[in-house]
Amino acid sequence: MIAVDRLAEVFVEVADTLVDDFDVVDFLGSLTRHTAEVSDAASAGLLLADPHGQLQYVASSQESVKLLELFQLQYREGPCLDCYRTGVAVVNSDLHHAGQRWPLFAPRAIEVGFQSVHAFPLRHRHKVIGALNLFSTDTGMFAPTDVRIIQCLADIATIGLLQERIIRDAEILTEQLQSALNSRITIEQAKGVLARTHGIDVDAAFTKMRDFARRNHHRLSDVARAVVTDPTRHPELTTTL
Amino acid sequence: MNSYRARMARANQLIDDEPGTAASAGGTILRLERLCSALTRALSASGAGVSLLTDDNHGGGMVAASDARSRVLEELQFTLGEGPCVDAYVSRRPVLEPDLRARGSRRWPGYAPAAQQHGVRGVFAFPLQVGAAHVGALDIYRAEPGSLAPDALGQACTFADLAMRILTDGQARAGTSQFSPDLDDALANRLEVYQAQGMVMVDLDVGIGEAMARLRAHCFAAERTISDVAKEIVAGRLVLVRDKT
Numbered sequence A: 001m002i003a004v005d006r007l008a009e010v011f012v013e014v015a016d017t018l019v020d021d022f023d024v025v026d027f028l029g030s031l032t033r034h035t036a037e038v039s040d041a042a043s044a045g046l047l048l049a050d051p052h053g054q055l056q057y058v059a060s061s062q063e064s065v066k067l068l069e070l071f072q073l074q075y076r077e078g079p080c081l082d083c084y085r086t087g088v089a090v091v092n093s094d095l096h097h098a099g100q101r102w103p104l105f106a107p108r109a110i111e112v113g114f115q116s117v118h119a120f121p122l123r124h125r126h127k128v129i130g131a132l133n134l135f136s137t138d139t140g141m142f143a144p145t146d147v148r149i150i151q152c153l154a155d156i157a158t159i160g161l162l163q164e165r166i167i168r169d170a171e172i173l174t175e176q177l178q179s180a181l182n183s184r185i186t187i188e189q190a191k192g193v194l195a196r197t198h199g200i201d202v203d204a205a206f207t208k209m210r211d212f213a214r215r216n217h218h219r220l221s222d223v224a225r226a227v228v229t230d231p232t233r234h235p236e237l238t239t240t241l
Numbered sequence B: 001m002n003s004y005r006a007r008m009a010r011a012n013q014l015i016d017d018e019p020g021t022a023a024s025a026g027g028t029i030l031r032l033e034r035l036c037s038a039l040t041r042a043l044s045a046s047g048a049g050v051s052l053l054t055d056d057n058h059g060g061g062m063v064a065a066s067d068a069r070s071r072v073l074e075e076l077q078f079t080l081g082e083g084p085c086v087d088a089y090v091s092r093r094p095v096l097e098p099d100l101r102a103r104g105s106r107r108w109p110g111y112a113p114a115a116q117q118h119g120v121r122g123v124f125a126f127p128l129q130v131g132a133a134h135v136g137a138l139d140i141y142r143a144e145p146g147s148l149a150p151d152a153l154g155q156a157c158t159f160a161d162l163a164m165r166i167l168t169d170g171q172a173r174a175g176t177s178q179f180s181p182d183l184d185d186a187l188a189n190r191l192e193v194y195q196a197q198g199m200v201m202v203d204l205d206v207g208i209g210e211a212m213a214r215l216r217a218h219c220f221a222a223e224r225t226i227s228d229v230a231k232e233i234v235a236g237r238l239v240l241v242r243d244k245t
Helices: A004-017 A024-039 A065-073 A079-086 A105-112 A144-198 A202-215 A220-229 B002-017 B028-042 B068-080 B084-091 B100-107 B111-117 B150-174 B181-186 B188-204 B208-222 B226-235
Strands: A043-049 A055-060 A090-094 A116-124 A127-136 B047-053 B060-065 B095-097 B122-130 B133-142
Touching: A004 A024, A004 A144, A024 A043, A024 A055, A024 A127, A024 A144, A043 A065, A043 A079, A055 A065, A055 A079, A055 A127, A065 A105, A065 A127, A079 A090, A079 A116, A079 A127, A116 A144, A127 A144, A144 A202, A144 A220, A144 B122, A144 B133, A144 B150, A144 B188, A202 A220, B002 B028, B002 B150, B028 B047, B028 B060, B028 B133, B028 B150, B028 B181, B047 B068, B047 B084, B060 B068, B060 B181, B060 B188, B068 B084, B068 B111, B068 B133, B068 B208, B068 B226, B084 B095, B084 B122, B084 B133, B095 B100, B100 B111, B122 B150, B133 B150, B150 B181, B181 B188, B188 B208, B188 B226, B208 B226
Parallel strands: none
Antiparallel strands: A043 A055, A043 A127, A090 A116, A116 A127, B047 B060, B047 B133, B095 B122, B122 B133
């Protein structure tokens, strides 16, 4: 059932997107398209758990209101929610026999034209972070080897998400470093300004600025920035009486 | 990805192998200094240094270097307000100058001759950045002219990534809006420059950016380093006076 000849291309393409100018939304979108294509499923989509453990739709192989509705229904019930809760893949689930398991989801999926549904967990260590969802228009069965390959594609989605998180974390730390550096510099500049304005040394200037910030419930770095860029802002600090 | 990981591991190994204090000891700055020494050795360069910069091109300072001369060379860029390190930071790409004597002066009229006086012919600067955020540059100095071989170029990029990682690890330990104490120590002699900048702003009644330009102009004319001049201004022994216009 899996188009093995296409699979190698998919892996190469995915590896490419992991490196340069990585955009996680693009990446997950193309991954769901490839998953649908190689597995011969009619549609594929991806749901991720938010920080509160609530599933949220993030990407699918095609844009369709009806499909979107099917993904969103699974915030409450359906194969993705089951898969997310148990960490076990839901494979080859015949929708015509799933009315009891998913009373809301199963009839709606049949209405849209699907016969069977599948969900594969996105696993990181012992945590499930989301699920890869596939819909088929027939009841054709995925063989165990097919299941392993689709699970591989779900794992690639996980790797992509982790990669994005690592980059974002490092980016945030770098910005924090840059802003800490900036405020450190601004405070020194402001010490110099106040020292000269009041004819005091830089330590006394610092004390003066810190006391002013505390008294007025301002952040020290904000006061320093005002002293340097807009001396009229705090006249009681920047003018001599 | 695998080869990237292998290159990072090899660079880390080279840093660990540097003689001196045990690799695990010390904080951000010590690790960066070892990185500079290891890189210098690996590329047969004459030195290397790491500087932090800020967006307005007035701030930052050298935080680590392989040796005394590289410290002077890093400082030079802050005194003059120009150089490969500044360009690499601003452009977010490597700045490669294999021969300062040939083209350098057109690029950096102040920096190029001054760096040559310190025995540098080739200089290669790599931005310290991750995603959209950037914070400084890694500079490599060579006494002989000539380009970096592709292999050496790859190695330099890996070391720049590693330097960025050492800095972000340090920031992760320091907490959200704090500046890590050892970075603060490393920048200690720069802090007087910023105090002096604030003083010049008042003395000359100019904006903070203009104050740095005046300070630099004075240093250039007096052929002195900016930290020496700053020290005198902060101590009250030197006051820049307004031009009579």
